[in-house]
Amino acid sequence: MSTAQAQIQPKWWSGGKSPFNVEYGKLMMWYFLMSDTFTFGAFLISYGTIRFSQNYWPDPNQVFNAFPFAGHANLPLAFVSLMTFILIVSSVTMVLAVHAGHKNDKQGVIKWMIWTILGGIAFLSCQAWEWAHLITGEHAVLINGQIQHIGTTVTMNPWGAAANVPMIDGHHVTTTGPVAFGGYFFGITGFHGFHVLSGVVINIVMLIMAINGTFERKGHYWMIEKAGLYWHFVDLVWVFVFLCFYLI
Amino acid sequence: MEHSANSEITFHHEAGGDDFVKKIIKTTVLLSVITMIELGLGLTMYAFPMAEGFKLFLKGVIVILSLAKAFYIVGIFMHLGDEIKNLIMTICVPLMLFIWFIAAFLMDGNSWKNLRNSRGKSIVPIEQHSPAAEGHH
Numbered sequence: 001m002s003t004a005q006a007q008i009q010p011k012w013w014s015g016g017k018s019p020f021n022v023e024y025g026k027l028m029m030w031y032f033l034m035s036d037t038f039t040f041g042a043f044l045i046s047y048g049t050i051r052f053s054q055n056y057w058p059d060p061n062q063v064f065n066a067f068p069f070a071g072h073a074n075l076p077l078a079f080v081s082l083m084t085f086i087l088i089v090s091s092v093t094m095v096l097a098v099h100a101g102h103k104n105d106k107q108g109v110i111k112w113m114i115w116t117i118l119g120g121i122a123f124l125s126c127q128a129w130e131w132a133h134l135i136t137g138e139h140a141v142l143i144n145g146q147i148q149h150i151g152t153t154v155t156m157n158p159w160g161a162a163a164n165v166p167m168i169d170g171h172h173v174t175t176t177g178p179v180a181f182g183g184y185f186f187g188i189t190g191f192h193g194f195h196v197l198s199g200v201v202i203n204i205v206m207l208i209m210a211i212n213g214t215f216e217r218k219g220h221y222w223m224i225e226k227a228g229l230y231w232h233f234v235d236l237v238w239v240f241v242f243l244c245f246y247l248i
Numbered sequence: 249m250e251h252s253a254n255s256e257i258t259f260h261h262e263a264g265g266d267d268f269v270k271k272i273i274k275t276t277v278l279l280s281v282i283t284m285i286e287l288g289l290g291l292t293m294y295a296f297p298m299a300e301g302f303k304l305f306l307k308g309v310i311v312i313l314s315l316a317k318a319f320y321i322v323g324i325f326m327h328l329g330d331e332i333k334n335l336i337m338t339i340c341v342p343l344m345l346f347i348w349f350i351a352a353f354l355m356d357g358n359s360w361k362n363l364r365n366s367r368g369k370s371i372v373p374i375e376q377h378s379p380a381a382e383g384h385h
Contacts, residue, residue: 010258012334018256020335027335030328034339041346045353052357055365061294076294081287085280092276095325099268232326236318243314247290248307 029226033233036195040237043191044244047184054178058159060246063152066133080246083126084238090119091235094203098228101221106210109224113207116231120200127193131186140173147173154183185245192241195234202227275324282317286310 012019020027051057061076068079093115100108138149139158142165150156160177167173206227215221289306323329328336 012332017258020338021258021332022335023256030335030339034342037343038345041349045349048350049353049357049360052354053360053364055361059294061290077287077290081283084283088276088279088283091321091325092272095272096269099272229326232321235325236321239314239317239321243286243311247286247310247314 023222025226026222026229029229033229036233040188040191040240043184043188044240047180047188047244050178050180050184054180056161056178058157058177058181063134063159064130064246066137068129077246079126079130080242083123083130084242086119086123086126087235087238090116090123091232093119094228094231098221098225101215101224104216104219104221106213106216109210109215109221110207113203113210113224117200117203117207120196120203120231124193124196124200127189127196131189134182134185140168140171142173142175150176152182152185154186155179157181188241189245192234192237195237199227199231199234202230271324275320279317279320282313286313 010017012021018024018027022030064080065074065076066079067073067075093112097109097112097116100112134152136151138151140147141150141158141160142163143150147165147168150158152158157177157179158174159181160175163173163175165173206224209215209223210221215223289310293303293306328339
């Protein structure tokens, strides 16, 4: 290599500095997130495999059409769009917290961390409502020649194809759908929700440390940056959960 | 510990002040717009009857839009785009495993369906059995 280039480029691999120009903790956070990507990827691909192996799969527009306080109004995907929007916004407030940290702006960090935590809690509350609605929302289903009212759980799926019987109380009667639907839905959104929950806990710890002035004494807010990477990853995973369960 | 951590970093990325905030706002708007387009396509599939092939095409478009969203979240929000190239490569190259991972397993699922539909026999059955055993699974 020419000497001109050697002058511009620092000698990354000669020791004494990080060859990737990041601190150890941040690099390891990146590698953890990469491995977590494979965990989620394996879950979603397993879901895809089962879905491809079935002749029938429930239409997400029919399953996810409820909205809190809207009664039985048919609002396909509206609630999950709200959840997506909440998570995107909380991701943005996290970026702003990291940005305030770069400027050693303690008040800014505290303000934006509080908004991020509120966003996380709002998302979890939405998910709790959605789960409760799916589990307790019962539908008339034809099982072994008898009509039963069942909700969506890991062992029951009322979202099958239409059954060849008359309507009950103005609702179509269906057959049972593929049982894997509930298992995958609750399993994967639950695993994601658990990530959100742990992200909220981490963010609360970061907020307390920021308020106590721990980062001020350290002279930098890099911990906020690492928590931020995790939080963005949670948002990133939701993009794909949203894609696989709700959109396609 | 903190001392050695400080000396690990050779240069800092430009935090960029107001320019950076503008970039964040732009990215947020972009992510929201892409999400709304995705929703629009999803609802189009629901509201209008269409051929299976066209539905599949729309689903493909939605997948590509989601990948674009992932690119912006990782590149801008997570600042991976600002890191040096070797770091980007150690993150992105292993992820190429997904190309095989997705293709192999979805094809496996599809083959499973075909086998089940033909009751374990070849897809073009030589002799047709009575259709009484229409699968109860």
